[in-house]
Amino acid sequence: MNRSYPDKVLLVAFLWALLLAPCPLMAMESEDCLMCHGDADMVSGSLVIEPRTFDTTAHAILGCVVCHDAIGDDHPGGSTKTSRATCLDCHDSLGHEYQMTTHAAYASCGDCHNPHEARGMKEMAGYDMNTKCVQCHESQMMVEIHKEWLPQADLHIAKLPCITCHTGSQRYEIVLNIVAKENDRIFSRYELPDYQTLKEVSDGRDILSLIDTSGDDFISIKELRHFNLNPEYKELRLEGTLVPSDVSHQLSTLDNRYDCTFCHVSGPQSLQTSFLAIPKQDGGYRRVAVEQGAVLDAVYGTPDFYMIGTTRSASMNIIGLLIISGGLVMPVGHGLLRFLTRKNRQH
Amino acid sequence: MAEHTKKVYLQPIPVRIWHWLNALGIVTLAVSGAQIRFPEYITLLGSYKSAIYLHNTAGFVVALSFTLWFFYYVFIARSMANIYVPKAEDLKTGLLRQAKFYFLTYFLGWENPHHPTPKNKFNPMQKSAYLAIMFVLMPLVSLTGIFLTNVEPLRGVIVMMGGLKILMSVHFLLACCLIAFLPTHVYLTTLGRTPMEHIKTMWTGWEDEIDVAEEDEGRVALH
Numbered sequence: 430m431n432r433s434y435p436d437k438v439l440l441v442a443f444l445w446a447l448l449l450a451p452c453p454l455m456a457m458e459s460e461d462c463l464m465c466h467g468d469a470d471m472v473s474g475s476l477v478i479e480p481r482t483f484d485t486t487a488h489a490i491l492g493c494v495v496c497h498d499a500i501g502d503d504h505p506g507g508s509t510k511t512s513r514a515t516c517l518d519c520h521d522s523l524g525h526e527y528q529m530t531t532h533a534a535y536a537s538c539g540d541c542h543n544p545h546e547a548r549g550m551k552e553m554a555g556y557d558m559n560t561k562c563v564q565c566h567e568s569q570m571m572v573e574i575h576k577e578w579l580p581q582a583d584l585h586i587a588k589l590p591c592i593t594c595h596t597g598s599q600r601y602e603i604v605l606n607i608v609a610k611e612n613d614r615i616f617s618r619y620e621l622p623d624y625q626t627l628k629e630v631s632d633g634r635d636i637l638s639l640i641d642t643s644g645d646d647f648i649s650i651k652e653l654r655h656f657n658l659n660p661e662y663k664e665l666r667l668e669g670t671l672v673p674s675d676v677s678h679q680l681s682t683l684d685n686r687y688d689c690t691f692c693h694v695s696g697p698q699s700l701q702t703s704f705l706a707i708p709k710q711d712g713g714y715r716r717v718a719v720e721q722g723a724v725l726d727a728v729y730g731t732p733d734f735y736m737i738g739t740t741r742s743a744s745m746n747i748i749g750l751l752i753i754s755g756g757l758v759m760p761v762g763h764g765l766l767r768f769l770t771r772k773n774r775q776h
Numbered sequence: 777m778a779e780h781t782k783k784v785y786l787q788p789i790p791v792r793i794w795h796w797l798n799a800l801g802i803v804t805l806a807v808s809g810a811q812i813r814f815p816e817y818i819t820l821l822g823s824y825k826s827a828i829y830l831h832n833t834a835g836f837v838v839a840l841s842f843t844l845w846f847f848y849y850v851f852i853a854r855s856m857a858n859i860y861v862p863k864a865e866d867l868k869t870g871l872l873r874q875a876k877f878y879f880l881t882y883f884l885g886w887e888n889p890h891h892p893t894p895k896n897k898f899n900p901m902q903k904s905a906y907l908a909i910m911f912v913l914m915p916l917v918s919l920t921g922i923f924l925t926n927v928e929p930l931r932g933v934i935v936m937m938g939g940l941k942i943l944m945s946v947h948f949l950l951a952c953c954l955i956a957f958l959p960t961h962v963y964l965t966t967l968g969r970t971p972m973e974h975i976k977t978m979w980t981g982w983e984d985e986i987d988v989a990e991e992d993e994g995r996v997a998l999h
Contacts, residue, residue: 578825580829580832581925583929584928619931666939688823689823689828690815693824694815694816728942728945729941731941732939732940732942733935733939734940735941735944737944738813738815740941741813742941745945745948752956753952754956755956756956756957756958756960757956763878763963775885
């Protein structure tokens with residue numbers, strides 16, 4: 430998350446103050462809170478915190494009492510209401526950016542981000558970034574709206590996080606995901622599998638070992654090709670998407686996103702760089718670096734990721750040029766001989 | 777010139793309309809396709825989006841015109857097999873005879889051994905070339921194009937075919953084959969008795985024929 434320097438100073442000072450203050454509250458650990466709040470039989474509704482999910486959030490490092498600093502002595506009984514920090518206490522830059530958008534009139538931070546579940550962008554698969562958007566913006570309706578100006582709107586809506594275009598981030602990067610066949614039907618769709626499913630496919634080994642056969646925590650193009658051609662993994666495929674590189678809450682569409690060539694043109698450095706998102710046990714993802722130029726590989730690097738005008742293969746271009754040049758053999762070669770022997774045909 | 781020159785009505789109106797519609801469509805597809813693949817070098821048709829819309833529209837028109845052509849020859853003219861499929865004799869001796877003409881005797885000033893008639897329009901080499909183009913290249917390039925304009929709904933089929941990149945590569949290479957055919961096709965049309973003879977035929981429908989021995993049931997007008 431982006432925080433300005435004064436914010437960081439304030440946050441650190443606040444943490445130190447809490448640490449040094451001889452307050453009985455400080456004796457409380459998150460575990461103590463979760464003994465009740467992590468058990469759906471003891472509390473209900475929004476008071477239930479899923480401990481495993483909470484542990485993966487950046488907020489877990491701070492602990493419950495940083496945000497809920499005033500808890501009555503008689504908690505959980507009594508009339509004292511437990512205090513809550515506001516999101517803007519820490520995320521003021523992002524918050525102010527968001528408050529300038531039309532969205533702010535309709536949704537507060539908590540409507541999209543549950544502070545007990547929120548993850549950083551790099552801990553997400555890419556496709557899952559839309560789960561919050563579709564709560565209000567139904568996919569089919571979005572396809573209809575985008576169709577008015579966007580070719581293959583259904584494909585764009587299905588394959589891209591909304592915030593790739595609706596963002597202040599100028600740069601984007603490619604995230605690849607392992608997807609698995611939904612069922613045994615021939616034309617079955619491929620869906621993002623959870624950690625457990627992939628763990629079973631990899632026979633209990635690290636999921637990354639499905640692709641990273643050398644075990645160096647880096648995916649080479651050779652390893653990608655090997656994975657894509659391996660008949661053992663025919664139920665698995667790699668899908669790719671573009672995600673913004675920087676966190677931004679400016680949700681209006683950047684003007685340059687209306688120009689197709691912003692994405693559909695060869696060359697931007699972002700298309701050389703890609704990552705593989707590997708599911709983690711806690712429901713999040715970790716990113717593993719992939720060799721430069723993987724999505725530009727002719728056929729088997731990323732067989733299902735192709736962006737017209739962008740990921741064209743140089744070797745295919747050469748073959749195409751040779752074919753077209755072959756078409757000139759007859760006019761040029763025959764034409765030359767025809768010219769040289771023109772007197773023979775003057776009857 | 778021979779004494780008995782006759783005119784043969786070689787290309788009926790539906791065939792000519794189809795031919796020129798196809799010609800316009802294929803050139804449009806080639807230019808817009810080039811812009812879609814190389815947007816940073818080619819901007820002939822304006823914005824990228826207009827190139828895509830034009831490519832999709834021209835592709836749809838050519839695919840539709842191909843279908844009409846197919847049904848016209850198979851069900852209305854009923855001459856598809858006769859005109860486009862080489863016969864055993866064509867393969868055994870015809871191909872060699874025609875190749876000998878194109879690559880040897882033409883330069884010596886000999887006459888073309890093939891004389892087109894409405895029922896036997898193409899020489900054995902033309903038949904073989906058109907068989908490959910009209911029965912393999914055109915259907916495949918149209919089909920891959922239809923898939924590429926409907927990636928999301930047809931995702932399952934595309935995956936079964938090996939993925940989007942294979943589909944894209946097949947579409948691109950087939951398109952290159954068709955583009956390669958264009959200069960050869962245009963050049964060969966100039967090998968008539970005059971350079972414009974065959975091109976005029978595709979415009980007016982009538983071709984001059986001098987060999988009176990090869991009578992045909994088609995419409996023939998002596999003059």
